[in-house]
Amino acid sequence: MPLDGSDHSLRALEIAIQIAKKFGSKITLIHVYSVAVRPVMMSEPTAPTTIGVPVMTPEEVARVVEAARKSGKRVLEDGKRRVEANGVDVNTRLEEGHAVGEIMRLAKEGGYDLIVMGARGISRIREIILGSVSESVLHHATCPVLVVK
Numbered sequence: 001m002p003l004d005g006s007d008h009s010l011r012a013l014e015i016a017i018q019i020a021k022k023f024g025s026k027i028t029l030i031h032v033y034s035v036a037v038r039p040v041m042m043s044e045p046t047a048p049t050t051i052g053v054p055v056m057t058p059e060e061v062a063r064v065v066e067a068a069r070k071s072g073k074r075v076l077e078d079g080k081r082r083v084e085a086n087g088v089d090v091n092t093r094l095e096e097g098h099a100v101g102e103i104m105r106l107a108k109e110g111g112y113d114l115i116v117m118g119a120r121g122i123s124r125i126r127e128i129i130l131g132s133v134s135e136s137v138l139h140h141a142t143c144p145v146l147v148v149k
Helices: 007-023 058-085 099-110 124-130 133-140
Strands: 027-033 090-096 115-118 145-148
Touching: 007 027, 007 058, 007 115, 007 145, 027 058, 027 099, 058 090, 090 099, 099 115, 099 133, 115 133, 133 145
Parallel strands: 027 090, 115 145
Antiparallel strands: none
């Protein structure tokens, strides 16, 4: 169950909980974070460049990555509390990388019976530009996928 904290993913979580309760299943929540812009690193503090490329120090990059990790941990902790409150066993996975790739990797490695996910995530603009995560998972999954609106 990919979880990003969006309304769609939280509705999907409620459906996943109902399914797990009915069939005595366990839920694995996954949150995939990534730093969307790959910054150019340099040892000096941030400075403008002539070509307009964002330049970040290694420390600034580390802060951005840590903020993304912390946000993902909060999303997973909230999801875990919701699942446990319904008496369902739950695991969590926090992964860095490309959302579709990480969801597919985990689904394959874990041999899961079903992927339950929201129809849309947090970033609608990103979906328009890069394509929907849920649509990509539908096309590449090796197990059934339930997409919740």
